[in-house]
Amino acid sequence: MQPKSDRAAWLKGGDAQCNLQPERCSDDQRRFVLLGAPGVGKGTQAELLAERFGICPLSTGDIFRASKALSAGCECSPAMLRALDHMNAGELVPDETVLSLIRERAKCLRCGGGFMLDGFPRTIAQAEALEKILEENGVKLDAVLSYELPLEQIIARLSGRRSCPQCKKVYHLESRPPKKAGVCDHCGAALFLRDDDRPEAIRVRMRAYEQSTTPLVNFYRQKGLLISINAGSTPVKTFEQTLAAIENAAKR
Numbered sequence: 212m213q214p215k216s217d218r219a220a221w222l223k224g225g226d227a228q229c230n231l232q233p234e235r236c237s238d239d240q241r242r243f244v245l246l247g248a249p250g251v252g253k254g255t256q257a258e259l260l261a262e263r264f265g266i267c268p269l270s271t272g273d274i275f276r277a278s279k280a281l282s283a284g285c286e287c288s289p290a291m292l293r294a295l296d297h298m299n300a301g302e303l304v305p306d307e308t309v310l311s312l313i314r315e316r317a318k319c320l321r322c323g324g325g326f327m328l329d330g331f332p333r334t335i336a337q338a339e340a341l342e343k344i345l346e347e348n349g350v351k352l353d354a355v356l357s358y359e360l361p362l363e364q365i366i367a368r369l370s371g372r373r374s375c376p377q378c379k380k381v382y383h384l385e386s387r388p389p390k391k392a393g394v395c396d397h398c399g400a401a402l403f404l405r406d407d408d409r410p411e412a413i414r415v416r417m418r419a420y421e422q423s424t425t426p427l428v429n430f431y432r433q434k435g436l437l438i439s440i441n442a443g444s445t446p447v448k449t450f451e452q453t454l455a456a457i458e459n460a461a462k463r
């Protein structure tokens with residue numbers, strides 16, 4: 212198992228220092244985008260892939276949730292406070308806000324440790340901007356992993372989810388319960404239910420996904436980067452399918 216980065220530069224901004232800093236860019240590090248509806252299991256797979264390949268899971272949702280924790284002490288900019296209102300309602304945050312956060316963190320994209328983008332890009336405009344940022348930084352995506360699952364299973368996953376505010380580990384009351392109820396196995400913090408996992412916010416998130424994010428499937432298919440994965444099995448089986456699909460795609 213690879214050591215774990217604290218993702219400080221991603222969560223706090225490009226000037227922050229991570230506890231693990233690869234010296235230089237290596238050609239064999241992996242660079243993935245994870246695509247799929249809210250609750251399909253992207254974060255869960257990101258955690259497993261990170262352990263396997265030693266690459267950082269970079270979630271835009273985690274940046275917003277980390278800023279929300281800070282906003283209690285009024286450290287958020289007005290743009291971030293508006294972004295958090297969108298997030299709580301289940302709506303997408305405007306592209307300009309998301310892209311300015313990504314540009315601030317371009318260092319994470321050229322990091323020699325590789326990356327897994329989870330929840331970004333989410334619109335065609337974001338995907339086109341990402342292409343440009345990667346080109347400017349001289350790096351390329353290896354693959355876009357697209358997870359698929361019927362809506363009723365997604366809703367069951369979201370309503371049972373519990374998250375750790377500190378180490379970001381994700382649990383499920385039935386399929387992935389913590390050893391002690393309400394407490395993170397990894398760091399001992401109290402688990403919480405996300406505001407946007409309320410039923411009314413879930414409906415808005417699903418609509419936003421259908422309208423804005425599903426076009427990315429064709430966008431990346433046309434670029435020969437898309438790998439589709441059925442997300443209906445257990446986390447470990449889905450992970451095994453993911454590894455096999457990555458290996459098969461590399462042989463093509």
Ligand code: AP5
Nearest residue numbers: 249250251252253254255271272304330368372383445446
């Ligand atoms: P974000 O944090 O990215 O949320 P999301 O995409 O909606 O995805 P989720 O984190 O809800 O689900 P997931 O697929 O990671 O599933 P998980 O692994 O947790 O974004 C939140 C918000 O921020 C957005 O709505 C938006 O407002 C804003 N935002 C973020 N990025 C943005 C962007 N680029 N542009 C605009 N706005 C942006 O799994 C779910 C549950 O299921 C867990 O409990 C888990 O334990 C369980 N589970 C997982 N896999 C399995 C399995 N195989 N079997 C059984 N249970 C499973």
